Amino acid sequence: MRRYLTLVCLLCLALPAGISFTGCTRNPDANYCNGLGYGPKLTDVASILLQPQTTGISLAFGQTQSIGSPSAKTCKGLAATVSGYTYGTTNNQLLDIAPSGNMCAGTWNRNTGGGIANYTICTPPDPLPSTGGLPYATAYVTATANSVVSNPVEIYVHAQVTSVSLVGPPSCVSQGQTVQLDAQAYYSNSGVQTLLCAPGSASVPDCTAVVGTLSYQVGASSVATIATNNTTSQVNITAGLPGTTAIQAIIAGTESSAGYFSTCPPKSISLTLADGDTTGTITQGIQQNLITTIYDTNDLPIVGLTLDYQSTDPIDISAGSSGSIATNFAGVASIYAVCQPGTCNPSPINQIGVNGTGLSIASNPVTVTTPGTASDYLWFAAPGQSQYVVPVDLLSNEPSSAVRLPYVPNSMLMDRGGNNLYLGSPHALMIYSLGSNSVTKADISAPGIVLAVAPSNGQLLINDQARQLFYLYSPSSGIAATFGGLGNAAAWTPDSKTLYIADSASLNNPAQGISGHSDTLYVYNVNSGWTTYALPSSPLANSPLPPGVLPPSLGHSLPPNSLPPNAAFSSTVQTPAITIPGVGAFLRGATTTAHTWCPTPSTNSSLDYYPQSDSLKNVQSDVLTATTDGHHILGAAATALGGISLSDIGVTIPTTACTLSTPLSTAAKLIASQALPVNVTATAVNQVIASPASSLAFVTYTATSPATPAANAALPYYVPGACVTNPNTNTVCAPGTIGQVTLTQTGNSPILAPLAGAFTPDNKIFFVSTAGDNLIHYIDVPTLTDTQQIAPNLPACTPVSLGGNDAGCTYTGSDSVVPTTAIAVKPRSTT
Secondary structure (H helix, E strand, C coil), rough: HHHHHHHHHHHHHHHHCCCCCCCCCCCCCHCCCCCCCCCCCCCCEEEEEEECCCCCCCEECCCCECCCCCEEEEECCEEEECCCEEEEEEECCCCCCCCCCCCCCCCEEEEEEEEEECCCCCCCCCCCCEEEEECEEEEEEEEEEEEECCCCEEEEECCCEEEEEEEHHHCECCCCCEEEEEEEEEEECCEEEEEEEECCCCCCCCCHCCCCCCCEEEECCCEEEEEEEECCCCCCEEEECEEEEEEEEEEEEEEEEEEEEEEEEEEECCCCCCCCCEECCCCCCCCCEEEEEEEECCCCCCCCCEEEECCCCCEEEECCCCCCCECCEEEEEEEEECCCCCCCCCCCHHCHHHHHHHCCCCCCCEEEECCCCCEEEEEEECCCCCCEEEEEECCCCCCCCCCCCCCCCCCECCCCCCCCCEEEEECCCCEEEECCCCEEEEEECEEEEEEEEEECCEEEEEEECCCCCCEECCCCEEEEEEEEEECEEEEECCCCEEEEECCCCCHHHHHHCCCCCCCEEEEECCCCCCEEEEEECCCCCCCCCCCCCCCCCCCCEECCCCCCCCCCCCCCCCCEEEECCCCEEEEECEEEEEEEEEECCCCCCCCCCEEEECCCCCCCECCEEECCCEEEEEEEEEEECCCCCEEEEECCCCCCCCCCCCCCCHHHEEEEEEEEECCEEEEEEEEEEECCCCCCCEEEEEEEEECCCCCCCCCEEEEECCCCCCCCCCCCCCCCCEEEEEECCCCCCCCCEEEEEEECCCEEEEEEECCCCCCCCEECCCCCCEEEEEEEEEECCCCCCCCCCCCCCCCCCCCCCCCCEEEEEEEEECC
């Protein structure tokens, strides 16, 4: 026995030292949330969260919606396992809920019979709730599992909302600022729209008490962003880039147009060179960045805008998309920045003009001069009279061999980049590459007259007068769109987004099969498409006017037209004058008419969006042009006595969004109307050509004979007066001076008239073609002298009616060569 007791004692002393106790002890308290061995366990449901916690749910009478899935948590915040939930409501006559969690704004069907399942038909509350005399009330829904009840979710039960409208902000909000978004809601009360709720109203409660927190969607996220404060349920909207956007309100699962929100547009766009000046000289080949400063209508700065930077001479001095200036050749150019809807300051089409959005805003011009010496390439043609184009390289100063075209052209225009000549004809569009001096395309699907080339070179406007269709033509892919109509002159705005086309009923000549012309302005805009507007009628040239219509010194407008459709237009046709940088268009006529993008209100509170029209009374113009400095619209008209009158219209281009009450004519005033010295009896005025530097303009015309025997015709010119810009941004210009250049006769043929002209981009030479001697005269711009003459020798075509094979030829004379009536100039390097 003693031995046994000794062994037990030894074991008791030895075992604790040699055995590990890990995992071998029992602690039941650790399974409980409090760690004390009693109460909820770690795996039990401790809380249930039912969403939405703060905003609640909005339901119209009879509407159904499932409550969000509850989430159960343990005391440690981990997901708890729940076999199922039981849902409860504080008022099952107002808000009923099925075992599945599907809610009914009213009561569910139960034990209906006839095979109709329970909880499938929701009947609106009966009687309908009435809170303060309005049809709404609230109930609360909870979810229960394992004896744990969730937070209550407020359910707003109300009459069907028929419309929602925003309440404030009253005008635009500056970029980056945040304001509260409020709205008022209406319901139908026996067919009468009745206010249900509104913020700050004494007669109805706030909408958060009636329908809960409204949710919103913004149409253009670049203009504004919306966020809800989860703590206060307040909906805030933050202004982004300038523009107006639609706001949609979502109530009880139904979307409703609530209104519009505007981020303030630019009030001014200031453009300067790096040294802060608006004029400067930049060496050829040097790039410089413009400094652009923008303030909104609240005089707060704006950043991040996408502006269109435009150059009036992109071949020589180009403007990049970021405001960089590249000086490629010697020349003079004005650079502008334009905030143009589409990419800047957008607006829904029915809100154009609201708070100044949806409108173009232009900067001041920056005038850049690139000194140096450059040469030029020239191309001469005579649409309708010759089937050839004659190129000239000024380095050699000799005409090259004439290039025969596939068809007799009826028109010729060069793109602003100097890549191609586009020549229309009754048979096909011809594209002539200036790089290879050859025709690269003749498209028989696009016959007609080329009226305009977009500055971007992305589109042409061709008028097929035989089919009475306008073609918008892409040089790379062909006809992009068509529109019915006839026109005789057209021009794109510098940003290539708006196209103006003018027509005149006076061009109809039934005897020649010409009909369909009307006094109409066609406008094509990339955002709004095609629209048409009536123009005042303009009589034909050499046609007597009714007594009392205009003073006797003023006579006529358009040249007579006795040619079939798609025949070459007279050189007297000149495009509309588009103000630089494209704020408005001035159209020639017995009364000069101005059109701009300002919307105008009408009696029914709608808007005539584009364009606004206004007439400059007693300003007669057969042709018009705009100076690149944006200060002048120059016009000329043939008088009844065979002279020429010139008009100088001063224009103050808005650098801010124009107002509804400010038509373009209030910023367009007649500076001077003067008689030009002309040594001929002019039958028609052909062109007014302004210099790239806006410091000079020449007038070309058509005449049958000199005013006196053996006398040569002269080239009239006009030097615009100096302009001063006042602190209120109004520009006042003084009347200019007029004169004439004596043209040099080199042979026996007298010079009848200067027909067509073009400046070199560096503003040093003016090329002018003349009738009678059929030469090209080089006018030195600084000295206004005729320094040189060359003979293009354009071969005359012979029309089919006179036994020839040149279909489309309109020449009926007997000479073997014809005078130039179309000139294209492109700069070239001297090396």
